Amino acid sequence: MKLKIRNINKIKSADIKLDGLTVIAGANSSGKSTVGKLLFSMIKSQSNAEFLNHQSKEAKIRKRVDELYKRANRCFSRFNDTEFAELFPLPTSLFTDPLVEATDENEVEQRLSSIVSWINSKDISPRIKSLFRQDIDNISIALGDSKAADIASEVRVFIESEFMNRICSYGTKESEAILGYENSSNSLSLKFIDDSIKHVAYDGDEYLTDATYVESPLYLHILDTLLQAVTYQEYQKYQKKHTMSFRGMVPIHIKDLANKLYTLQFVSPEKKVASEYGLTDIMGGHFAFDDDSKALKFVSDNMGIDLSPINIASGIKSFGVVQMLLESQLIGNDKILIWDEPENHLHPQWQVIFAETLVKLAKHGIPVVISTHSPYFVQGIRYFSAVHSLESYTNYYLAEEEPESKLSVVKDVTKDLNQVFSKLATPLNDIMNVDQARRNREEK
Structure with a gap:
């Protein structure tokens, strides 16, 4: 191209x-x-x-x-x-x-x-x-x-x-x-x-x-907030129909990434791609969604516990974004x-x-x-x-x-x-x- x-x-x-x-x-x-x-x-x-x-x-x-x-x-x-x-x-x-x-x-x-x-x-x-x-x-x-x-x-x-x-x-x-x-x-x-x-x-x-634009891996610890946010076009559309509480407006590329990361919860474990990139070893764990709360968590192999993304180093979040996009098959040859x-x-x-x-x-x-x-x-x-x-x-x-x-x-x-x-x-x-x-x- x-x-x-x-x-x-x-x-x-x-x-x-x-x-x-x-x-x-x-x-x-x-x-x-x-x-x-x-x-x-x-x-x-x-x-x-x-x-x-x-x-x-x-x-x-x-x-x-x-x-x-x-x-x-x-x-x-x-x-x-x-x-x-x-x-x-x-x-x-x-x-x-x-x-x-x-x-x-x-x-x-x-x-x-x-x-x-x-x-x-x-x-x-x-x-x-x-x-x-x-x-x-x-x-x-x-x-x-x-x-x-x-x-x-x-x-x-x-x-x-x-x-x-x-x-x-x-x-x-x-x-x-x-x-x-x-x-x-x-x-x-x-x-x-x-x-x-x-x-x-x-x-x-x-x-x-498709295209995915990543501006910051820190979006992982505000994922719930971004999922509730609206783009400018969505705000204009719903404002005409009914009164809408302010949910925050974000550019399309941010909302697009948030929606893509959220889809990981719908990927069954047996369908997840093999870790050909060594991401789990680099991070010392992996990101997943909790089955009950549906909240994003980091499963720490080193500590043997689950952690909130906000308590995870920013650098690990970068590798986590790649992991989630790969497992959801939202990046590929097309x-x-x-x-x-x-x-x-x-x-x-x-x-x-x-x-x-x-x-x-x-x-x-x-x-x-x-x-x-x-x-x-x-x-x-x-x-x-x-x-x-x-x-x-x-x-x-x-x-x-x-x-x-x-x-x-x-x-x-x-x-x-x-x-x-x-x-x-x-x-x-x-x-x-x-x-x-x-x-x-x-x-x-």
């Missing part, structure tokens, strides 16, 4: 190969996380769209029209505005049927544009106007290719959740992301204008069925694992051990993408890729910010890893000479 990025959030440009284990190194705020979140959003959008695509085109258009009508009826009164009544006739079929049956694209575009112009002329908040334009865009997309419309609809949801609707790089109006699959013409292409999805193109039916800064909470020695674990996952055919700013971790990946004969399928990239644009360019440094080590080690080198610091102090 290859991921091409142009002017997406912090990233000015990137061409990244994803055919085994991909390492994206760089300083904080260099855009490493942008790559992971974009990849997660694209794969999940395409996968989710497969489930939506069975609906008829007409049903999707009617659904989008209903959403527009509901918003319009909440904001305006058809009894006091003649033009409103003309633009939004009743019953809604008078609005929908001509769209479904239309053969002239210009006529449809003109009709939708007239609504946008009318909305813009009204004295309502910029946010409400933006929501109306989004409703119109949704109708326009639904009128096009059915699968493309579904993908676009899903992309909107993920961009709202993962990027807070700020997808285009600062100072740019147009952005592009293309995910291509190896040895085929299959690809997914997205184009954005002013932070809105404007074009979706896809070829072929080959795609990854399910990519994206891990943001896996070195967090790990002692340098355990960084090296965890690096080998990720190399082993990739060796077993699981696509893995990581972002890191740890030289220990990069060297661990480098070493164990050699040990496990994965060097040809391990690619390294460095994200660096341009002084002029303040945007980052992600470049391939697979054949020159000294660029990575030099970049990541510079802060330490700057403070190594303590004697010089003392002399400088005395001179002052």
Whole structure:
């Protein structure tokens, strides 16, 4: 696979190969996380769209029209505005049927544009106007290719959740992301204008069925809380129907991970995969759900007791997340694992051990993408890729910010890893000479 990025959030440009284990190194705020979140959003959008695509085109258009009508009826009164009544006739079929049956694209575009112009002329908040334009865009997309419309609809949801609707790089109006699959013409292409999805193109039916984005292993000890949390879209949906107590809102990737970890309780012991990665030995036990309380626990082989995750070292939780995802079969050769800064909470020695674990996952055919700013971790990946004969399928990239644009360019440094080590080690080198610091102090 290859991921091409142009002017997406912090990233000015990137061409990244994803055919085994991909390492994206760089300083904080260099855009490493942008790559992971974009990849997660694209794969999940395409996968989710497969489930939506069975609906008829007409049903999707009617659904989008209903959403527009509901918003319009909440904001305006058809009894006091003649033009409103003309633009939004009743019953809604008078609005929908001509769209479904239309053969002239210009006529449809003109009709939708007239609504946008009318909305813009009204004295309502910029946010409400933006929501109306989004409703119109949704109708326009639904009128096009059915699968493309579904993908676009899903992309909107993920961009709202993962990027807070700020997808285009600062100072740019147009952005592009293309995910291509190896040895085929299959690809997914997205184009954005002013932070809105404007074009979706896809070829072929080959795609990854799922993506898991891990931001922190500490989610294990607040799993119950995360399971009760809602995404922004869920909150908006349920708020319209009934009063809902505040349950906390989280990005989709966090709720997605929580739901996946929770599925371990439904995996019967005899169906659990064999421990080919030595995770039980590394952790000194394993994570499981209590049969009675349904709470997550750590079964300690060393101590012979069960412990709450909150009483387990943060480093062990990292290995625990891998264990749970493996046993639930939620990562595999068609399910990519994206891990943001896996070195967090790990002692340098355990960084090296965890690096080998990720190399082993990739060796077993699981696509893995990581972002890191740890030289220990990069060297661990480098070493164990050699040990496990994965060097040809391990690619390294460095994200660096341009002084002029303040945007980052992600470049391939697979054949020159000294660029990575030099970049990541510079802060330490700057403070190594303590004697010089003392002399400088005395001179002052």
